[in-house]
Amino acid sequence: MSYLGSHLSSARGYLAMGRTALAMGADTFAFFLRNPRGGAARAVAPEDILALRALLEEHRFGPLVAHAPYTLNPCGKDPRVLAFARSALAEDLARMELMPGQLYNLHPGSHVGQGPDAGVRGVAATLDVVLHEPMRTTVLLETMSGKGSEVGGTFEELRAVIDRTALGDRLGVCLDTCHVWDAGYDIAGDLDGVLEAFDRALGLSRLRAVHLNDSQYPRGSHKDRHALLGRGCIGPDALLAVACHPRLRHLPFILETPTDDAGHAAEIQWLRERMPV
Numbered sequence: 001m002s003y004l005g006s007h008l009s010s011a012r013g014y015l016a017m018g019r020t021a022l023a024m025g026a027d028t029f030a031f032f033l034r035n036p037r038g039g040a041a042r043a044v045a046p047e048d049i050l051a052l053r054a055l056l057e058e059h060r061f062g063p064l065v066a067h068a069p070y071t072l073n074p075c076g077k078d079p080r081v082l083a084f085a086r087s088a089l090a091e092d093l094a095r096m097e098l099m100p101g102q103l104y105n106l107h108p109g110s111h112v113g114q115g116p117d118a119g120v121r122g123v124a125a126t127l128d129v130v131l132h133e134p135m136r137t138t139v140l141l142e143t144m145s146g147k148g149s150e151v152g153g154t155f156e157e158l159r160a161v162i163d164r165t166a167l168g169d170r171l172g173v174c175l176d177t178c179h180v181w182d183a184g185y186d187i188a189g190d191l192d193g194v195l196e197a198f199d200r201a202l203g204l205s206r207l208r209a210v211h212l213n214d215s216q217y218p219r220g221s222h223k224d225r226h227a228l229l230g231r232g233c234i235g236p237d238a239l240l241a242v243a244c245h246p247r248l249r250h251l252p253f254i255l256e257t258p259t260d261d262a263g264h265a266a267e268i269q270w271l272r273e274r275m276p277v
């Protein structure tokens with residue numbers, strides 16, 4: 001049985017996120033450790049994190065999938081952009097170690113005119129600064145739609161980042177269904193073929209989480225506009241096939257659809273009613 005959840009606000013604290021997730025019928029969730037648009041990390045009491053850990057264990061949650069701020073560009077050219085990316089990542093990852101064994105998802109960033117190769121080298125250089133041993137958090141690179149100068153619009157590009165990172169063996173990947181669709185991968189018509197391509201480029205064992213979103217645009221549009229489950233161009237059957245796929249069923253599935261907690265709870269219920277136990 002897959003773990004299902006959505007993005008929750010950390011504004012009311014960590015235990016509060018766990019309780020909200022439970023009330024929604026979720027058994028995983030995603031969250032930002034700071035304002036998603038950047039800025040300082042929200043203060044959090046260690047007791048709050050310990051209380052959340054107890055709740056996760058008691059209710060047998062799957063791995064949580066924390067998310068780095070959207071504005072952070074790990075392969076930025078401007079020294080200030082790069083310095084913020086590295087200090088925010090280092091701070092976030094230090095806090096993640098207070099809740100061992102969770103996942104931390106990162107957009108590889110945008111090369112903004114430096115070219116894809118320089119982008120790949122830049123992401124790896126930032127990862128070399130912030131990854132360390134021993135680390136009990138798994139950092140995930142998210143598959144991107146290839147919008148603008150985004151790095152990570154192909155599985156091969158993510159592989160190149162991993163290969164160039166000293167601790168690359170420790171990195172995982174988070175597959176975003178809207179992003180891969182927008183990048184051109186036909187997860188609706190040929191899911192097995194896409195998973196085979198993923199396996200060839202990255203190894204399926206690297207796939208540690210899924211962002212389950214429909215897309216407002218046709219395949220290959222490079223737009224990155226999420227839609228409610230079944231209300232976009234990927235469609236309900238294809239998304240359900242992803243969530244039920246035997247090679248994926250053990251993973252945490254995070255909804256990033258454009259709705260609120262009540263809407264996500266309804267989507268979780270919709271999925272659970274149709275997924276094999």
Ligand code: FE
Nearest residue numbers: 067105107142
């Ligand atoms: Fe993301």
Ligand code: FE
Nearest residue numbers: 142176211256
């Ligand atoms: Fe995503």
Ligand code: ZN
Nearest residue numbers: 178179224226
């Ligand atoms: Zn997106």
